[in-house]
Amino acid sequence: GAGVSQTPSNKVTEKGKYVELRCDPISGHTALYWYRQSLGQGPEFLIYFQGTGAADDSGLPNDRFFAVRPEGSVSTLKIQRTERGDSAVYLCASSLTDYYNEQFFGPGTRLTVL
Amino acid sequence: DAKTTQPNSMESNEEEPVHLPCNHSTISGTDYIHWYRQLPSQGPEYVIHGLTSNVNNRMASLAIAEDRKSSTLILHRATLRDAAVYYCILRDVKSGGSNYKLTFGKGTLLTVNP
Numbered sequence: 001g002a003g004v005s006q007t008p009s010n011k012v013t014e015k016g017k018y019v020e021l022r023c024d025p026i027s028g029h030t031a032l033y034w035y036r037q038s039l040g041q042g043p044e045f046l047i048y049f050q051g052t053g054a055a056d057d058s059g060l061p062n063d064r065f066f067a068v069r070p071e072g073s074v075s076t077l078k079i080q081r082t083e084r085g086d087s088a089v090y091l092c093a094s095s096l097t098d099y100y101n102e103q104f105f106g107p108g109t110r111l112t113v114l
Numbered sequence: 115d116a117k118t119t120q121p122n123s124m125e126s127n128e129e130e131p132v133h134l135p136c137n138h139s140t141i142s143g144t145d146y147i148h149w150y151r152q153l154p155s156q157g158p159e160y161v162i163h164g165l166t167s168n169v170n171n172r173m174a175s176l177a178i179a180e181d182r183k184s185s186t187l188i189l190h191r192a193t194l195r196d197a198a199v200y201y202c203i204l205r206d207v208k209s210g211g212s213n214y215k216l217t218f219g220k221g222t223l224l225t226v227n228p
Contacts, residue, residue, distance in 0.1 A: 004157070031214065042201060042218025043158065056215070091157050103216060105157025 002026065004106035006092050012112045013082055021077040021109045025094030032075050033103060034067055035091040043091050049075060082113045118202045123223040126192045134187040134222055136202030145204040147178060147185050150216070153198045158218075161187065161200070197226045 005024040013019050025032050030051055035043035045059040052072045060066075064082075069075040079086055089108040095101040119137040126132040138147065149161040162169055162176045164185075169176040175188040189196055201221040206213045 033215065035216075035218075040220070042199075042220055043216070045215040045217070048214055059215075093157070102160040103158075105159065107155070108157050 004092055004094055004104050006090075006106040006109050008109060009107065010110045010112075012114065014114050015082060015084060017082050017113075019079050019082055019111065021079075021090050021111070023075045023077070023092030023094075023106060025073065025075070025092070026104055027073075029094035029096055029104070030072070031095045031097060031101070032069060033093045033095075034075070034077050035093065037089045037091055037108070039088075046077075046090075079111075082111075084113050087111055087113045118204060118219055120200070120202055120219060120222045122220065123225065125225045125227060126189075127227050128194060129191050132189040132192045132196070132224065132226075134189075134200050134202075134224065135184065136186070137184045138202070138204055139183045141182050141204060142206065144206050144208045146207055147176065147182075148203045148205050148216075149174070149176065149187050150201045150203060150218075151196075151198040152201070152221070153195075158201065158216075163205075192224075192226045194226050194228060197224055199223050 007022045032049040034046040036046055037043040047067050048056040049069045052069055064080045067077045089110050091105055091108045093103040093105045095103045146163050146165050148163040150158040151161050152158040162171055162174050164176045164178055177186045199221040201218050203216050
């Protein structure tokens, strides 16, 4: 069956530009997560959605980062005024419900800010 | 959150067993021990989890110490495809709190030699 998909797989942008990263979770999964992974590190939690609402956005580094999930399925992570320090792999995961279920990860979007 | 400690790297030979250790001396009674792995250029994938008893599945076995302060992920016959970073993660299943998010450390980089 279809897993979690993320587009684009790679994104190169210039400092100061706006970017959107998309995540398509597994159909029927109500929980969706975004993580960020810097080189040589494990993934770090950014935000968690239960349905359409952001239940926990405590991992977003600052107000340049925002995420939406308007219909409870696809989610978009939006980064304004990108900085070189935003360069990382952005991972999306989904799970059937929430806290206990196994999380299924997408392949990630590699963001490079020049 | 309770923390885990893993070796930075380990090596194995193909078709030999691999024992990946994890220390979690501050584990609480409601923490489950989860293992995920991340193959090169992919998102993490679930491997196995357990609470107190040893667990087996098609991918691996999980041996949990009697005092639960350590655990070992066992790959019975390593293949080249098992080369990955392995993460040991604690998840508290008490209701409430932020147990929906996975807290990754740096994990153990497993190299499998042909």
